[in-house]
Amino acid sequence: xxxxxxxxxxxxxxxxxxxxxxxxxxxxxxxxxxxxxxxxxxxxxxxxxxxxxxxxxxxxxxxxxxxxxxxxxxxxxxxxxxxxxxxxxxxxxxxxxxxxxxxxxxxxxxxxxxxxxxxxxxxxxxxxxxxxxxxxxxxxxxxxxxxxxxxxxxxxxxxxxxxxxxxxxxxxxxxxxxxxxxxxxxxxxxxxxxxxxxxxxxxxxxxxxxxxxxxxxxxxxxxxxxxxxxxxxxxxxxxxxxxxxxxxxxxxxxxxxxxxxxxxxxxxxxxxxxxxxxxxxxxxxxxxxxxxxxxxxxxxxxxxxxxxxxxxxxxxxxxxxxxxxxxxxxx
Numbered sequence: 171x172x173x174x175x176x177x178x179x180x181x182x183x184x185x186x187x188x189x190x191x192x193x194x195x196x197x198x199x200x201x202x203x204x205x206x207x208x209x210x211x212x213x214x215x216x217x218x219x220x221x222x223x224x225x226x227x228x229x230x231x232x233x234x235x236x237x238x239x240x241x242x243x244x245x246x247x248x249x250x251x252x253x254x255x256x257x258x259x260x261x262x263x264x265x266x267x268x269x270x271x272x273x274x275x276x277x278x279x280x281x282x283x284x285x286x287x288x289x290x291x292x293x294x295x296x297x298x299x300x301x302x303x304x305x306x307x308x309x310x311x312x313x314x315x316x317x318x319x320x321x322x323x324x325x326x327x328x329x330x331x332x333x334x335x336x337x338x339x340x341x342x343x344x345x346x347x348x349x350x351x352x353x354x355x356x357x358x359x360x361x362x363x364x365x366x367x368x369x370x371x372x373x374x375x376x377x378x379x380x381x382x383x384x385x386x387x388x389x390x391x392x393x394x395x396x397x398x399x400x401x402x403x404x405x406x407x408x409x410x411x412x413x414x415x416x417x418x419x420x421x422x423x424x425x426x427x428x429x430x431x432x433x434x435x436x437x438x439x440x441x442x443x444x445x446x447x448x449x450x451x452x453x454x455x456x457x458x459x460x461x462x463x464x465x466x467x468x469x470x471x472x473x474x475x476x477x478x479x480x481x482x483x484x485x486x487x488x489x490x491x492x493x494x495x496x497x498x499x500x501x
Contacts, residue, residue, distance in 0.1 A: 386422030
């Protein structure tokens with residue numbers, strides 16, 4: 171157990187706290203994109219050191235978990251969407267949610283991806299829960315009844331289910347099928363500062379539900395050529411949803427993920443920043459082995475290796491998100 175820049179945390183098993191490369195120092199993310207300076211990452215989301223004697227690991231992962239917010243607080247509902255697989259969508263959803271929770275922002279992560287990877291990355295295996303988002307969408311179960319606690323005090327999860335594989339067919343004949351998730355999220359959203367929805371890698375009915383329920387979309391974009399082609403499809407779908415079901419939907423930001431310092435990645439990043447300018451987050455998520463390892467241990471990278479470049483990058487992204495939307499997620 172050690173007091174780190176975000177509070178009290180446990181070192182991963184087998185890694186001595188004073189071993190080389192694990193000292194509590196600021197990390198630099200290698201940003202070779204032209205026009206972006208190399209910037210040291212902040213220790214915390216607000217720049218201060220936060221210490222909590224009790225830590226923030228909760229070993230009770232039973233149902234429930236949300237706590238009432240202060241009167242007047244507002245929530246921000248963000249959907250993480252990209253129809254292209256393997257771009258770091260679930261990694262971004264999980265680690266952004268965990269980083270917001272580490273800053274004591276009450277956060278709810280809703281997993282509507284049939285693969286259920288967001289839950290397993292938080293130590294809650296798919297189908298281990300009595301209730302899931304499937305019962306919420308198909309049976310009208312209140313969302314609060316499907317909420318599970320996680321190891322992070324301020325992070326709750328609504329897990330997925332393997333039944334979601336056929337959910338789009340089952341929803342096809344349901345009235346208001348594109349708004350089922352919004353109807354479920356709205357009553358519970360005031361209990362949280364951020365609600366993050368992880369969508370499947372497609373533009374089907376589950377993703378449409380995520381877009382209709384959201385106030386904003388965060389698009390993870392891998393720095394490669396094919397990702398540019400996929401981005402056009404995502405933006406077209408967002409426009410269709412905005413025109414038909416959710417006029418207030420915004421693109422809250424594009425986050426560059428899996429960045430490697432090579433010419434192609436630099437060119438893609440330059441093109442994206444030139445085209446979308448301030449809609450692109452300044453934080454770049456690098457390729458990082460710790461980010462890849464963390465899900466196999468059932469932990470967000472914050473609890474697996476807080477000093478890794480991947481973790482520090484998501485902490486910086488969360489800091490950008492909180493600064494962009496202000497206190498309580500207000501834009």
